[in-house]
Amino acid sequence: MNTLGEISLLVAFVASGYAAFACLAGRGPGRRAIGQSGLAAGLVSVAALSVVTGVLAYALLVKDFRFQYVAHYSSELLPWYYSLSAFWVGQAGSLLLWAWLLALLALVLRFGSREEAGGLEQPAFGLLMAYLCFLAAVLVFAADPMESNLALAPRGDGLSPLLQHPAMLIHPPIVFLGYAGWAIPFVLAISALAAGRLDGAWVRSARRWAFFSWAVLGIGILLGAVWAYEELGWGGYWGWDPVENGSLMPWLSGTALVHCLMGWHYRGVLKKTVCVLAIVTFGLCNFATFLTRSGIFSSLHAFSQSPIGWMFLGWMVVLAACGVALVAVRRSRLRPDRPMTSLVSREAAVLISSLALLLLVAVTFLGTVSVPLSNLVLGRKIVVGAAFYNDVLIPIALVLLAATAAAPLLRWGLPPTVQQRRALGISVLAGVAAAAIALARGVRHPLGLAVAGLAAAAVAALAAALVLDAQQDPSAAFGWKLLRLLRANRRRYAGFLVHMGFVCLVVGVAGSSLGTRRQELIMREGETVSWAGRSIHYAGLIQRELPDKSTLEARLEVSEGGQPAYILLPGQYLYRPQFESATMVAIHSTWAGDFYTILHGRRGQDRVSLTLVENPLMRWLWTGGIVAAAGAVWGLWPARRPSRGTPPVPRPKGAALRRRTNTIRVRGKP
Amino acid sequence: VITIPKKLLLAGLLVAGVTVYMAYLGASASWQYYLSVDECLDRRPTLAGSRIRVSGTVTPKTLQVDPDRTRASFQLQGAQGGLGVTCRCSLPDNLAENMPVVVEGRLDEAGRLQGNKLLTRCASKYEAQLPGHAPRTAARPVENGR
Numbered sequence: 001m002n003t004l005g006e007i008s009l010l011v012a013f014v015a016s017g018y019a020a021f022a023c024l025a026g027r028g029p030g031r032r033a034i035g036q037s038g039l040a041a042g043l044v045s046v047a048a049l050s051v052v053t054g055v056l057a058y059a060l061l062v063k064d065f066r067f068q069y070v071a072h073y074s075s076e077l078l079p080w081y082y083s084l085s086a087f088w089v090g091q092a093g094s095l096l097l098w099a100w101l102l103a104l105l106a107l108v109l110r111f112g113s114r115e116e117a118g119g120l121e122q123p124a125f126g127l128l129m130a131y132l133c134f135l136a137a138v139l140v141f142a143a144d145p146m147e148s149n150l151a152l153a154p155r156g157d158g159l160s161p162l163l164q165h166p167a168m169l170i171h172p173p174i175v176f177l178g179y180a181g182w183a184i185p186f187v188l189a190i191s192a193l194a195a196g197r198l199d200g201a202w203v204r205s206a207r208r209w210a211f212f213s214w215a216v217l218g219i220g221i222l223l224g225a226v227w228a229y230e231e232l233g234w235g236g237y238w239g240w241d242p243v244e245n246g247s248l249m250p251w252l253s254g255t256a257l258v259h260c261l262m263g264w265h266y267r268g269v270l271k272k273t274v275c276v277l278a279i280v281t282f283g284l285c286n287f288a289t290f291l292t293r294s295g296i297f298s299s300l301h302a303f304s305q306s307p308i309g310w311m312f313l314g315w316m317v318v319l320a321a322c323g324v325a326l327v328a329v330r331r332s333r334l335r336p337d338r339p340m341t342s343l344v345s346r347e348a349a350v351l352i353s354s355l356a357l358l359l360l361v362a363v364t365f366l367g368t369v370s371v372p373l374s375n376l377v378l379g380r381k382i383v384v385g386a387a388f389y390n391d392v393l394i395p396i397a398l399v400l401l402a403a404t405a406a407a408p409l410l411r412w413g414l415p416p417t418v419q420q421r422r423a424l425g426i427s428v429l430a431g432v433a434a435a436a437i438a439l440a441r442g443v444r445h446p447l448g449l450a451v452a453g454l455a456a457a458a459v460a461a462l463a464a465a466l467v468l469d470a471q472q473d474p475s476a477a478f479g480w481k482l483l484r485l486l487r488a489n490r491r492r493y494a495g496f497l498v499h500m501g502f503v504c505l506v507v508g509v510a511g512s513s514l515g516t517r518r519q520e521l522i523m524r525e526g527e528t529v530s531w532a533g534r535s536i537h538y539a540g541l542i543q544r545e546l547p548d549k550s551t552l553e554a555r556l557e558v559s560e561g562g563q564p565a566y567i568l569l570p571g572q573y574l575y576r577p578q579f580e581s582a583t584m585v586a587i588h589s590t591w592a593g594d595f596y597t598i599l600h601g602r603r604g605q606d607r608v609s610l611t612l613v614e615n616p617l618m619r620w621l622w623t624g625g626i627v628a629a630a631g632a633v634w635g636l637w638p639a640r641r642p643s644r645g646t647p648p649v650p651r652p653k654g655a656a657l658r659r660r661t662n663t664i665r666v667r668g669k670p
Numbered sequence: 671v672i673t674i675p676k677k678l679l680l681a682g683l684l685v686a687g688v689t690v691y692m693a694y695l696g697a698s699a700s701w702q703y704y705l706s707v708d709e710c711l712d713r714r715p716t717l718a719g720s721r722i723r724v725s726g727t728v729t730p731k732t733l734q735v736d737p738d739r740t741r742a743s744f745q746l747q748g749a750q751g752g753l754g755v756t757c758r759c760s761l762p763d764n765l766a767e768n769m770p771v772v773v774e775g776r777l778d779e780a781g782r783l784q785g786n787k788l789l790t791r792c793a794s795k796y797e798a799q800l801p802g803h804a805p806r807t808a809a810r811p812v813e814n815g816r
Contacts (some may be wrong), residue, residue, distance in 0.1 A: 160764060161763070161764075162763060162764060232762075232763075339674075340674050340675065340678070341674070342674070343674050343677050343678065348674075348678060351678060351682075352678070352681055352682065352685065355682050355685060355686070356685055356689075359685065359686060359689045360689075363689065363693050366693075371704050380703065381703065381704040381705065382701050382702070382703060382704060383701070383702055383703075383704040383723055384696070384697050384700050384701050385696075385699075385700030385701070385702065386700065387696045387699045387700035388693060388696035388697045388699075388700050388701075389696065390696065391692040391693065391695050391696030391699075392689055392692045392693050392696060394692065395685070395688045395689060395692055396685075396689065399685055520740070522738075572739075580763065580764055580766070581739075581763050582763045583739075583763050598760070600738040600739040600740050600760070601736075601737045601738040601739045602737055602738065603736075603737060603738045608738070609738030609739075609740055611760070
């Protein structure tokens, strides 16, 4: 098995290198055969990587400890699903997963993409193969997942208990899929710039890929937050750790890219910004890998003193330099098609919110590299705390929320219509009313009031835009019209849903950040305390001995309004064979907030040490993520192809104008 | 007359200005020196009362954790010497001897680091054990709670 894996890895390395060369060199008249051979080599490379992936996955499933990787990250007692999840726990496995996902996406781009990339599929495939060759080289020379285990390890070292959580089963692969996905807009942009084919045909394909990668990386980040919230046992979900920042930065710049791509698509503007953002976003994905593997950043997450991080940094610098040079060379062809004619237009909102996002990226980047940067500039290593990021996040989140509130009632290139202006006014009134209600219900923090007002304005604007859209079709009942609209303008309303999710998420973040309360206390068995409007009775400890762990749980009987409401069992588990303890928090979640309990341990014979946390509006945060993800899936869902024999629908007159002003398509009307 | 690009530039400058100002406020309220144990020992007289973040390795056989896991004391090992640490905070589950950790806090009058935050390396073990490196062992509670 090891030998099969090693040979396949070498084949993948060599074949991807040849595929890159042949696909890039095989363009133009008389070179078709070279291009075809490159494509074949690419297929061989993907197949070989799939074999390596299959070998490692099988070895983990059957716990074949002859593989050093399996012996290091799995154990006899580990359930099969956590053993399989060890695939992406270690350095070699996670890099293999990234390479394999990239290979699969390269195949989808080359063969499965329904959007035409303007004939750029071959060079884009070649560039992806070049990147795959780099990853395969790292696997062959620096992080071999197929390495044999020479030491005797009959039971395996086992997986850290902290990683034995459902979110960890899918969080890392989803993040890696997001990183791999951002390679596609990047290679499409580079191919378009290199070939000088900047007519925007590639933008159609890039938009879809960027939206896909944005959604996938966002889901991955959110799953990481769920894991941190439930598993790390400190009551929070985001710590501004360098590794967390590493995944957040490409997502933020990717958010700007998704919106700027719309500007190019609908108005022919923001072209240079689109190209630079595609380069920056993929560069930041590589930077995230550098963060985890260079060993120079202080992080809650892993560090390793290996050369792999520096290889990624070097690769990132080369990619960024080539990309920026190409943008500079093509700058005359990247001028906007038309000047901006209104400040109250969608492209202006996109521009301001993209600037806000990029400022947040810049600040996050500076905070993340503050230690090496201050050492270089000041000769002293200085690190900044969470307040640095939080203070910046506040104005930026408000700008983004305001842009989200206004966007559905703005048009591309033109000022709002009279109806849209009226709807904007109603949305503002709804925002003011919501802020007043929040004030009356006890919210005193100015930021909380601002978020309440802007969130309500955003929801009202989305609803008003939907109503205005439906009014364009006077032919049917409102409900029927709405259904037809949702079907005919799927991407637009998917965007609405994503924005709705973002609004929910911001409400959750604001609530949990501004209103959180903590109480540390020691409780005696049988004691009852009142805290945050509830009565908590500690009924005793439950101790159990299981094959792989010892568990200790405190039984907390919670009453609300004088009535028994629910029971929470926060615990401490001691895992074998690692002899490592794990905190198991217990959470009662409602729309108003989470009651989060942590058991630290026993103190004396009949007392326990606990922390109680009140996190308001947490469910809104997770729901926002789910709603945004649902919007992304809806937007990305393949449209039905017209059946064979159906004559093509002629493009109505004024279609170009309609597209540029983003007017709604109504079935049966031109 | 202010043209649209100029208005946009002004709006951008306003957003950028507010962001930079908030970043400055946040940085001045939260910055701290990041030091190795040896740097901390060398500069100990000048660091009294300052917020610091010190990285080092938990020295074997020095780690003591209260049964309720709200307090830990240990010796933080550097290349040249060791620094006594007492942490009063929620302790990471994977805190163990021989583990690289980062402690945030202040030096007290006796030169001991009084920590209020303790970070350990991630559970996702990206780095391989070095040959001959002592294995990591979990902290034994001072008072056996279970």
